[in-house]
Amino acid sequence: MSIPDRPVPIVILTGAGISKESGLDTFRDADGIWSKVRIEDVATPEAFHRDPETVFEFYNHRRAGLLDPAIQPNAAHKALARLQESWPEDVMLVTQNIDNLHERGGSKDVVHMHGELLKARCEACGNVAEWHEDLTIDTPCFICGSVGTKRPHVVWFGEMPLHMDKIEWALTHCGLFVSIGTSGNVYPAAGFVSMARLRGQAHTVELNLEPSEGSSLFHECRHGPATEIVPAFVD
Ligand code: BJW
Incomplete structure (x- = not known):
């Protein structure tokens, strides 16, 4: 995947929490x-x-x-697909998940970094x-x-995650970074909020069941099950 030729206003990062209510651990x-x-x-x-x-x-x-x-996509996967559909050029969806529930929920061009x-x-x-x-x-x-x-x-521990050039470029140029369902324990994804805030100038939002390791780094946090808080945030 190549670096986009213009800024991507919204970068969304998802982790395992978004697929929990679909039945995946x-x-x-x-x-x-x-x-x-x-x-x-x-x-x-x-x-x-x-x-x-x-x-x-x-x-x-x-x-x-x-x-x-x-195992089916849930309301959170589908809400993100609606967001992408409304703003097709403006949303980069990056996931740490190796499942295909974003695609099956209707998302396109999902960046699978792991x-x-x-x-x-x-x-x-x-x-x-x-x-x-x-x-x-x-x-x-x-x-x-x-x-x-x-x-x-x-991508196993000690291996280089995929598509990092494209992701880092988007993080330093986006206006909004949203992190969903990830504990913030694993780098480099755990560092994306700082990159978007400090190297870029993004407003940063955490949507997670509970405060993550990096909660204090976000401008705004909303806590609860993804199937409730993601549709509420998006719609
Ligand atoms: C809900 C919910 C609901 C629940 N609604 N929310 C310092 C010291 C030592 C090592 C390092 C270091 N800094 C960096 C490293 C290296 C290492 C690392 O980060 N280690 C840490 C443990 C410290 N990172 C790497 O090695 C990475 N590569 C790298 O850094 O490359 C550079 C490099 C390469 C080579 C040489 C030198 C440098 C690679 C990391 C690969 C991670 N791989 C895995 C497995 C992938 C395949 C697979 O799935 O099997 O990726 S590990 C696993 O963790 C998986 C996930 O994608 C990743 C993140 O997990 P995630 O998604 O955050 O899940 P959880 O369970 O942690 O959190 C879920 C959250 O959801 C929780 O907060 C819940 O509350 C919430 N939740 N239900 C909403 N219903």
């Missing part, structure tokens, strides 16, 4: 994903190279969960493709034909 809440598995075992390149089967199993399970027909669960990447040739099946160490690469080099197209 967050990471750091009491019942979250990191209460069941250790980051070092499933979400680092070292873990993948040490024990790929465990990492594949973790993502195969989450991929199957996302494909469960019970990758996408329904895609796989060949470690040998870098090719990225839609992938809805289980991955195993024997899954051959579709383009270069390598065996055992395919991995989930997600």
Whole structure:
């Protein structure tokens, strides 16, 4: 993705909290994903190279969960799609989520900075493709034909998040930055509010179930379930 050729007035950042009421777990809440598995075992390149089967199993399970027909976009995803529809040129929607609920809720051009669960990447040739099946160490690469080099197209700790040039440019030029459903624990996303405020001149708003790690950095905070506070903010 290239850098936009003109300022984007509104940048929205979403995290796992926006998909919670659709039935997907967050990471750091009491019942979250990191209460069941250790980051070092499933979400680092070292873990993948040490024990790929465990990492594949973790993502195969989450991929199957996302494909469960019970998992549907909620009122918050749909409200953001309405906002984008009303201001198609003016909203950049950046998500840390690897689910596809924004797209299924009607959003376009979603910037997936931590990758996408329904895609796989060949470690040998870098090719990225839609992938809805289980991955195993024997899954051959579709383009270069390598065996055992395919991995989930997600960003693990210690890896560079995707589309950072485009996101940082938008943050330093936007007038409004809205952070939704993220705990503010993981960088670089946790630093976006400061970038929008200090390097840019944005008004900054947090919409979250409860005050996040970085709440005090925002001009304005509204707390409650995303399905209530996001539509109320947007409409
Ligand atoms: C609701 C709700 C409802 C609940 N309604 N709200 C300092 C020290 C050590 C390391 C670092 C450091 N500074 C930076 C780093 C590096 C590291 C990092 O940040 N570590 C921290 C833990 C300190 N960052 C990285 O490594 C990143 N890369 C990087 O920095 O690159 C530069 C670089 C590269 C190489 C060398 C040198 C520099 C990469 C980070 C990758 C994160 N990956 C994951 C997994 C992705 C794939 C997957 O999904 O499996 O991304 S981890 C996980 O956390 C996932 C998420 O996207 C991410 C953020 O989580 P999120 O969305 O905020 O979820 P939660 O659960 O934390 O919060 C949910 C919130 O919702 C809560 O507040 C709830 O209250 C709320 N909520 N229900 C509204 N109904």
